[in-house]
Amino acid sequence: MSFSVTEPTNGTKWFAGILVAAYAVITLIPLIWIIATGFKSPVDSIAYPPVIVFEPTLEGYVNLFTDRTRATPDMLEAAGPPQTWYDEIARERGTVISGPSRYGERFLNSVIIGFGSTALCMILGTAAAYAFSRFRVPLKDDLLFFILSTRMMPPIAVAIPIFLMFRNLGLNDTHLGMILLYTAVNLSLSVWLLKGFIDEIPMEYEEAALIDGYTRFQAFYKVVLPQAATGIASTAIFCLIFAWNEYAFAVLLTSGEAQTAPPFIPNIIGVNGKDWPAVAAGATIFLVPVMVFTVLLRKHLLRGITFGAVRK
Amino acid sequence: MAQIRIENLRKEFGKFTAVQSSTFTIEDGEFFMLLGPSGCGKTTTLRMMAGLELPTSGEIYIDGEEVGQKPASQRDIAFVFQMFALYPHMNVGKNISYPLLSQGMPKAQVKQKVGEIAEVLGITDILNKPVGGLSGGDRQRVALGRAIVRDPKAFFMDEPLGALDAEFREHMSEELRALHDRMNATTVYVTHDQLEAIQMGDKIVVMNHGVVEQFGVPQDIYDWPATKFVAQFIGSPPMNFLDFEGTIGTGATKVQLGDVSFNVPEVREGTRGALTFGIRPEHVCLDDSAAYRGRVTATEYLGTTQIVTLDTANGAIKARLSSSDSVKVGDQTGLHFDPRTITLFNATTGQALKSAANAEVLADG
């Protein structure tokens, strides 16, 4: 029998496999629960004990995307036969669709604000991190500590001053205001993370590009950026997840125009009693963009930064 | 191709002076070595010449034009980095073509040029490979390809063989030298390996602590070192030093070591005080009848030659002798020094005393 330092034994592999599988199941249960609830009828959604096997319906999604009014039988009669499949679902519950709900707009707001602030954060963060990494900046260490220190208290601690400031600047309930706010909150962490990644990229690459006849900016753009892609991608995911999920500021600072999905989703319950399937449908759709974004950038997350083209 | 002239070049990093005040000239087409121990300022000097570091003061002329404050991209030189610095996100071909793309050369012409260079370097078959998996030698060739593809005015190489395995270094150094002879490009090559410098260089600058100690052709530097540092840094084993106190008058042709007198090349500037008598191991002979005595303390067999260490009244001394000479540890013997090869140093300043033999070399160094 021989032992290897690097090759796990079969027992170890099994043990690790079971642990990972158990962890995956535990973390996936709430997710599966939410997705399933979105396709349940209101009765199934609050049934006890919970129903695992149920007849799926799109009612939750219809309710999520539409506003409906309760209708008397003669009103239903007068409206004629249902025009569409979603009309039909609404009719079965004795309601007629009076128009689209606000969910679409709120979702779009989330997309604009989440991706907008992430993009801005990456642009500013990469530029700042590059400067801190490569140039002689006066008081560099103090500045870096100051930047980090802005992250040391919970952002919501400054909610009241920000609220007042936004009101005076006319930024309350605007896309721009929320983008600026989330960028400000995320920027400190981004600068630190990105500086770490850029520090790892040897200076020689840029210098080689300078000597090859490129300008400093071209060297940055064509040589540093592609190699920092991994770092930028992972930092972007952090920023997006924060901005996407942020609830407290969104409740405080947005109510109409720029309201994001998180403060809107709970409202769905209030409007129609206990419409859990609609809430679950809203949450499910809300999960998709971050998931897609993360899956798209997965390649960068897993890839090493350099392929060892510089021998250390 | 170009002549490069360095005048009073100086570089300070805060309070630390990395390069004191260098002056030397690299002639058109020369293979020029910047030699010195680690940390002496070789890389800093080269980086200033390339435009990657701005000089604190002094001038750099490439082809007669002062370029000290010009950015690297406008100097039309190529640089081979110590660690090669191949762009990791591009394959071999893209790496080599990258300098051409910055000039806006048409695609077809770029392709042809890269093909030619790959042919010269023998890397045609790896043009489409990523640079990550290449061996040290191939990385080296790709780095060279990226340098020569542009026909720059000069090549700067910072310890280009430093990252290679010992067995491969010799092969690569021959390849490099052959490439240079073929293209006749002005090349500045940084190394801390004195053997490499002597073997490959047309001319050598020896630096120490940011100071240019000597500048000249390898043979002159080996035979007539300007300072004790150069004498010791170059040659393996290095020059022997025998320390003594005394007075040497201008025009003297003899010096007194203890009670033995030695003939030396005619001294051009006399001095007194602490002095050093310098002789290379290969110019020491054992001669039982000689007055100056030594006792053998060690022998080292090197194939055709052997290095014999002896104890003398003025310190240890090494002699390079034929392996056929039979020498045993403990032997008492006399020592004879070839009088034409002796260099005297002022032990306090470390400077060589000018003599009839080295005056010419030291004058232009």
Ligand SMILES: Nc1ncnc2c1ncn2[C@@H]1O[C@H](COP(=O)(O)OP(=O)(O)O)[C@@H](O)[C@H]1O
């Ligand atoms: N950017 C820098 N900042 C401060 N000191 C430096 C810098 N670059 C080099 N030095 C110092 O200058 C000296 C010479 O360095 P270098 O030119 O790299 O030496 P070499 O190439 O001969 O080994 C070293 O002592 C080094 O620590």
Ligand SMILES: [Mg+2]
């Ligand atoms: Mg160096």
